Amino acid sequence: MQDIYDLIIIGGGPGGIGSVVEAKVLGLKKVLLIEKTDNHSHTIRKFYKDKKRVDKDWQGQEVVLEGNVAFVDGTKESTLDYFDKLLDDEVIDSLFNCEVTKVEKEKGFFSVHTTRGAYQSTNIIVSIGRMGKPNKPHYKIPTSIRTQVNYNLDKCGNEEKILVVGGGDSAVEYACELSEANHVTLNYRRDTLGRPNPTNQAMIKDFSDKGRVILKLGVDIESVVNEQGKIRINFVDGSHQFYDRAIYAIGGTTPKDFLKACGVTLDEKGEPIFDDNYECETKGLYIAGDIAFASGGSIAIALNHGYRIVTHILNQRVKEE
Numbered sequence: 667m668q669d670i671y672d673l674i675i676i677g678g679g680p681g682g683i684g685s686v687v688e689a690k691v692l693g694l695k696k697v698l699l700i701e702k703t704d705n706h707s708h709t710i711r712k713f714y715k716d717k718k719r720v721d722k723d724w725q726g727q728e729v730v731l732e733g734n735v736a737f738v739d740g741t742k743e744s745t746l747d748y749f750d751k752l753l754d755d756e757v758i759d760s761l762f763n764c765e766v767t768k769v770e771k772e773k774g775f776f777s778v779h780t781t782r783g784a785y786q787s788t789n790i791i792v793s794i795g796r797m798g799k800p801n802k803p804h805y806k807i808p809t810s811i812r813t814q815v816n817y818n819l820d821k822c823g824n825e826e827k828i829l830v831v832g833g834g835d836s837a838v839e840y841a842c843e844l845s846e847a848n849h850v851t852l853n854y855r856r857d858t859l860g861r862p863n864p865t866n867q868a869m870i871k872d873f874s875d876k877g878r879v880i881l882k883l884g885v886d887i888e889s890v891v892n893e894q895g896k897i898r899i900n901f902v903d904g905s906h907q908f909y910d911r912a913i914y915a916i917g918g919t920t921p922k923d924f925l926k927a928c929g930v931t932l933d934e935k936g937e938p939i940f941d942d943n944y945e946c947e948t949k950g951l952y953i954a955g956d957i958a959f960a961s962g963g964s965i966a967i968a969l970n971h972g973y974r975i976v977t978h979i980l981n982q983r984v985k986e987e
């Protein structure tokens with residue numbers, strides 16, 4: 667008979683790291699962190715540009731940290747270093763390169779099925795984020811230009827004419843960063859860029875005033891076509907422009923199938939149902955981090971989820987004893 671964990675955490679991003687650290691600090695004995703990729707924080711590694719400024723109050727949301735993780739403003743590198751240190755300092759069982767495929771509850775225990783076997787636990791936190799599947803536009807992207815239409819900066823070169831699509835902090839940061847070596851237009855369907863935090867608002871204003879980023883606001887895209895290897899963007903106002911590359915920074919999707927496979931009930935909009943303690947309809951099953959929001963999570967918010975959930979698990983134990 668395998669050991670039964672007090673808590674298994676699925677996903678090694680900020681939500682998972684916050685949960686694991688709180689679990690150890692607050693006194694849960696047997697805790698296991700399971701991460702699909704070969705290291706923690708895959709979203710940060712894949713979607714943040716190198717040296718990116720990391721803001722604690724992301725998307726303009728001021729967050730007071732409630733738990734034991736002292737996350738502060740920094741850079742991609744300082745944030746990853748800090749998370750490394752947190753995971754090194756705590757005695758944590760972890761499995762990397764291990765993908766969870768489903769979770770079942772039987773006779774009071776959860777069985778977590780993974781690509782490396784099954785593990786049992788009395789509590790589960792699902793914290794797999796939303797960036798496993800970035801949001802895609804509603805119109806078709808022709809297959810012939812798929813490599814020029816991206817959702818992060820991995821493929822970008824220099825001296826390209828690039829359209830960045832989106833109205834949040836990531837879109838603004840991508841546009842300003844790319845403008846160092848490229849000709850960048852930022853397109854957002856609304857008239858104003860109201861979502862980014864004050865630092866990014868000031869940055870995009872400055873870049874736009876200096877002509878380093880062209881703003882095309884208040885107009886949506888109707889279609890995208892391939893015209894002799896260039897991306898032709900047709901806007902709904904009848905205008906069109908050609909680009910070498912388009913980057914969509916429009917968030918991520920709810921991993922509905924995965925949540926269902928974990929036993930999480932979804933509402934009519936396909937979003938997970940959970941209570942004020944982030945506990946789902948199945949007792950002992952929690953969700954943390956970005957998957958708790960249709961949009962607008964942040965690192966600090968995900969860390970707070972970990973603290974609140976672990977506190978709730980411990981309070982439940984006291985009640986049961």
Ligand SMILES: Cc1cc2nc3c(=O)[nH]c(=O)nc-3n(C[C@H](O)[C@H](O)[C@H](O)COP(=O)(O)OP(=O)(O)OC[C@H]3O[C@@H](n4cnc5c(N)ncnc54)[C@H](O)[C@@H]3O)c2cc1C
Pocket residue numbers: 676677678679680681682700701702703706707708709710713714719720721722723724764765766767793794795796797798836954955956957963964965966968
């Ligand atoms: C470009 C960009 C810039 C951003 N900048 C900031 C910022 O400056 N400040 C800020 O606070 N927030 C920022 N954010 C938002 C922040 O990154 C997220 O809110 C945060 O990462 C959410 O943490 P999470 O743990 O919920 O999910 P994630 O960080 O997405 O982590 C989920 C983890 O789960 C793993 N996983 C997925 N599926 C499985 C599975 N089946 N089994 C096991 N593991 C699995 C993934 O590999 C990943 O490591 C930014 C986001 C983007 C896209």
